[in-house]
Amino acid sequence: MEEIRPIIWEDGVLKLLDQRLLPEEERYLACSTPDELRDCIKDMVVRGAPAIGVSAAFGMVLAARNYLDRLPVNLEEDNAPQEGFWQAMEEAGTKLKASRPTAVNLSWGVDRMLRKLSEAKRAPTGTVLQLLEAEALGIYEEDIETNKQIGANGAALIAEGSTLLTHCNAGALATAGYGTALGVIRSAFQQGRVKNVLAGETRPLLQGSRLTCWELQKEGIPVQLIADGAAGFFISRGEVDGIITGADRVAANGDAANKIGTYPLALLAGEHNIPFYVAAPLSTVDLSAGTGWDIEIEERDGKEVLSLGGRRLAPEGASARNPAFDVTPAGLITAVITEKGVIFSPNEKKLIRMFEGGVQRG
Amino acid sequence: MEEIRPIIWEDGVLKLLDQRLLPEEERYLACSTPDELRDCIKDMVVRGAPAIGVSAAFGMVLAARNYLDRLPVNLEEDNAPQEGFWQAMEEAGTKLKASRPTAVNLSWGVDRMLRKLSEAKRAPTGTVLQLLEAEALGIYEEDIETNKQIGANGAALIAEGSTLLTHCNAGALATAGYGTALGVIRSAFQQGRVKNVLAGETRPLLQGSRLTCWELQKEGIPVQLIADGAAGFFISRGEVDGIITGADRVAANGDAANKIGTYPLALLAGEHNIPFYVAAPLSTVDLSAGTGWDIEIEERDGKEVLSLGGRRLAPEGASARNPAFDVTPAGLITAVITEKGVIFSPNEKKLIRMFEGGVQRG
Numbered sequence: 001m002e003e004i005r006p007i008i009w010e011d012g013v014l015k016l017l018d019q020r021l022l023p024e025e026e027r028y029l030a031c032s033t034p035d036e037l038r039d040c041i042k043d044m045v046v047r048g049a050p051a052i053g054v055s056a057a058f059g060m061v062l063a064a065r066n067y068l069d070r071l072p073v074n075l076e077e078d079n080a081p082q083e084g085f086w087q088a089m090e091e092a093g094t095k096l097k098a099s100r101p102t103a104v105n106l107s108w109g110v111d112r113m114l115r116k117l118s119e120a121k122r123a124p125t126g127t128v129l130q131l132l133e134a135e136a137l138g139i140y141e142e143d144i145e146t147n148k149q150i151g152a153n154g155a156a157l158i159a160e161g162s163t164l165l166t167h168c169n170a171g172a173l174a175t176a177g178y179g180t181a182l183g184v185i186r187s188a189f190q191q192g193r194v195k196n197v198l199a200g201e202t203r204p205l206l207q208g209s210r211l212t213c214w215e216l217q218k219e220g221i222p223v224q225l226i227a228d229g230a231a232g233f234f235i236s237r238g239e240v241d242g243i244i245t246g247a248d249r250v251a252a253n254g255d256a257a258n259k260i261g262t263y264p265l266a267l268l269a270g271e272h273n274i275p276f277y278v279a280a281p282l283s284t285v286d287l288s289a290g291t292g293w294d295i296e297i298e299e300r301d302g303k304e305v306l307s308l309g310g311r312r313l314a315p316e317g318a319s320a321r322n323p324a325f326d327v328t329p330a331g332l333i334t335a336v337i338t339e340k341g342v343i344f345s346p347n348e349k350k351l352i353r354m355f356e357g358g359v360q361r362g
Numbered sequence: 363m364e365e366i367r368p369i370i371w372e373d374g375v376l377k378l379l380d381q382r383l384l385p386e387e388e389r390y391l392a393c394s395t396p397d398e399l400r401d402c403i404k405d406m407v408v409r410g411a412p413a414i415g416v417s418a419a420f421g422m423v424l425a426a427r428n429y430l431d432r433l434p435v436n437l438e439e440d441n442a443p444q445e446g447f448w449q450a451m452e453e454a455g456t457k458l459k460a461s462r463p464t465a466v467n468l469s470w471g472v473d474r475m476l477r478k479l480s481e482a483k484r485a486p487t488g489t490v491l492q493l494l495e496a497e498a499l500g501i502y503e504e505d506i507e508t509n510k511q512i513g514a515n516g517a518a519l520i521a522e523g524s525t526l527l528t529h530c531n532a533g534a535l536a537t538a539g540y541g542t543a544l545g546v547i548r549s550a551f552q553q554g555r556v557k558n559v560l561a562g563e564t565r566p567l568l569q570g571s572r573l574t575c576w577e578l579q580k581e582g583i584p585v586q587l588i589a590d591g592a593a594g595f596f597i598s599r600g601e602v603d604g605i606i607t608g609a610d611r612v613a614a615n616g617d618a619a620n621k622i623g624t625y626p627l628a629l630l631a632g633e634h635n636i637p638f639y640v641a642a643p644l645s646t647v648d649l650s651a652g653t654g655w656d657i658e659i660e661e662r663d664g665k666e667v668l669s670l671g672g673r674r675l676a677p678e679g680a681s682a683r684n685p686a687f688d689v690t691p692a693g694l695i696t697a698v699i700t701e702k703g704v705i706f707s708p709n710e711k712k713l714i715r716m717f718e719g720g721v722q723r724g
Contacts, residue, residue: 023677154540203557203565203589209676217677225667225682227565228591229623233688261591267633305563305587308670314571315385315579326595
C-alpha cells in the first residue's frame with residue numbers, strides 16, 4: 001500500500017496535500033501561520049472532520065510560534081510567556097474554530113491544545129512550545145491509530161463478498177491517514193470481505209470521484225463511480241449489501257451530520273433493509289448537541305453548484321443553494337463504529353457509556 | 363412568454379434544438395433521414411419522453427420520403443407504394459424504437475404512424491405521404507395541447523405560496539412545448555400558487571442546471587439550483603411543499619420510470635408527508651408492462667459520470683456505472699397527473715379506467 005499523507009508536519013511548517021487539485025496533481029501547500037491554515041480549511045485544501053481537527057492542532061502550534069516570534073528579539077525561551085500570549089492563543093483558537101462550522105473535530109482539536117496549554121501555565125516559553133508540538137504530533141499519531149481501530153471494529157461487521165456503497169471521502173485524505181469509512185473498507189478488503197465498492201461522486205465538490213476513487217484505486221480495491229442520484233437504483237435492485245460513511249458531527253442522541261446527500265442514502269438503506277454504518281472517532285461525537293437540530297449546517301457559496309472548474313453549468317444569472325451537510329436521524333443508523341467499539345442503534349445512553357470507556361456491543 | 367420550440371418541422375426537414383449545447387448556445391440541428399434522427403435521440407440532442415415520441419413520428423415521415431426518393435425517378439406519386447415500402451417502414455420503425463429503450467413514447471409515436479399507414483394501404487404514394495405528415499403534425503400539436511391540459515389539471519393541486527422541487531427537465535424542452543412537470547409549474551405560477559422552485563441539477567447530464575433553470579428563468583419563475591443529494595436537506599427542514607417530476611414510462615400498476623435520482627426523492631416525500639406528483643401524458647403509460655420491473659432501464663456510457671465537457675473528473679482508469687433511469691413504486695406516488703385527469707394512488711384499475719376515457723379524481 002502506497003501511503004497517503006494528507007498532512008505533514010516538517011520543520012515547524014504544516015504541509016497540506018492540496019485536495020482541490022486531486023487527482024490531477026499531487027501538490028503540497030505549506031502553512032506557516034494560523035491564518036494561512038484557516039484559509040486552507042475554508043477553501044477545502046484540507047477537508048474531512050478528523051483531518052481538519054488534526055490540522056487545527058498544528059494550527060495552534062503555528063499560532064504560538066507566530067505570536068512569540070513577533071515579541072522583542074531578546075525574549076529568553078526559558079522565561080514563561082506573558083499574559084498576552086494566553087489571550088492570543090485563545091483568540092487564535094476561536095478564529096480557527098470559526099473557519100468551518102459543522103465538523104466538531106475542529107473545536108475538539110483546538111480545545112485539546114488549549115487544555116494542554118493550561119497545564120503549562122508557568123512553564124518557560126521553550127517548554128510550552130515543545131509541549132504544544134508534542135501534543136499536536138500526539139493527536140496526529142492517535143488519529144491514525146484510532147482509524148485503524150475503527151477499521152478493525154468495522155471490518156468484523158462486513159459479510160464476505162460484500163458490495164459496499166460509500167459517499168464523499170472518509171478516507172486517508174479525510175484524516176491523518178487510513179480513514180474512517182474507507183478505513184473499514186480497507187480492513188474488510190484485506191480480510192477478503194469486500195467484493196466491490198460503489199462510490200457516490202458527491203456533488204458539488206466531487207470528493208467521491210476525485211478522492212475516494214483515487215484512494216481505492218491506489219490499493220487495488222475495485223470501485224465504480226456512480227452519480228449521487230443513482231444509489232436508489234442499485235440499492236433497490238439488491239446490488240448493495242451495506243452503506244458506510246463518515247460523519248462530521250454526531251449529536252448526543254446519535255443523529256449524525258455528514259456530507260450533503262448522506263441522509264437520503266440512510267433512508268434508502270432503511271427502506272431496503274441493508275445496514276447503514278457511520279464510522280467516526282469519538283472526537284466526532286458532540287454530547288453538547290442534544291440532537292441533529294442543534295448542529296450548525298454550513299451553507300457554502302452557490303458557485304460550487306453553478307460551475308465546475310471555472311466552467312459555468314447553469315445559465316447566466318442562475319442562483320443556487322448549497323448546504324454542505326445534512327443530518328441522518330439516529331433511527332436510520334444501524335451502528336456507529338468508533339475506535340472503542342461498535343454502538344448499535346445509537347442513543348444518548350450508549351454514547352455516554354462509550355465515552356466512559358467500556359467496549360460495548362449492541 | 364418567449365416560446366421554446368425544441369422541435370420544428372419545416373420544408374420536410376426536422377430541426378431539433380441541440381439540447382447538449384444549452385444554455386450556452388441555441389443551435390438547431392437538421393435531420394433529413396431517420397438515421398440522423400436516431401443518432402440525435404441516442405446522443406440526446408433531443409430528449410424527454412414526449413419530445414422523442416413526437417420526433418419519432420416525424421422520423422417516420424423522413425423514412426417514407428427517403429425510401430420513395432431512392433426509387434426509380436419516374437415513380438408516379440399517384441401510384442400506390444409497392445410491397446417493399448411497407449416492409450421498409452416497419453424496419454424504420456423498429457430501428458427508431460431501438461434508439462433508446464426506456465421512454466415508451468418512442469414506441470407509441472412510431473406505432474401510431476404505422477397504424478395511420480395501415481389505414482392507407484391502397485392509397486397513392488402522394489396521399490400516403492400527406493397522411494403521414496399530417497399525422498406527425500397532429501401528434502405534435504396534440505402534445506402541446508395535452509401538456510396544457512396536464513398543466514391545468516395539476517395546477518389545481520398546488521397550494522398557494524408553494525415551493526416545489528423538480529428533477530431533470532420535464533419542460534417545454536422535453537415535449538413539443540409547454541412541458542409536463544414544468545407545465546404544471548407554469549400553470550400554477552400563472553395562478554399565483556408557486557413561490558419558488560428548487561431544481562435538482564440532475565447528474566450526470568445536468569438537465570436541471572442547463573435546461574430547467576434556463577426555461578424557468580426565461581419566464582421569470584424563481585428557481586434555485588441544488589445538488590441532487592441536497593433534496594433531503596431541504597425536505598427534512600420543511601422547505602419543500604411538494605415534488606413534481608415527469609416520467610419516461612408508467613407501468614400498468616402505476617410504478618413510474620423516470621430520470622435517475624427520482625426514486626430517492628419520492629422516498630423522501632413519503633417520509634416527510636409531502637406530495638409526490640408524476641405529470642405525464644397517457645402516451646407514457648404502458649399497460650403491457652405489469653410493474654416497474656418490466657421496464658427496461660437504459661445504462662449509458664460511464665464516461666458521462668467520469669467526465670464533464672471533455673474534462674476528466676475521476677482518476678485515469680476509473681470506471682463508472684450509469685443507469686439513466688430508476689423506478690418509483692406506485693405506493694410512493696401521490697398522483698399521476700394526465701391530460702384526462704388526476705389519478706390519485708395510481709393502480710392498474712384506475713389507469714385502465716383513465717384510458718377508457720373517464721375523467722377521474724381519487
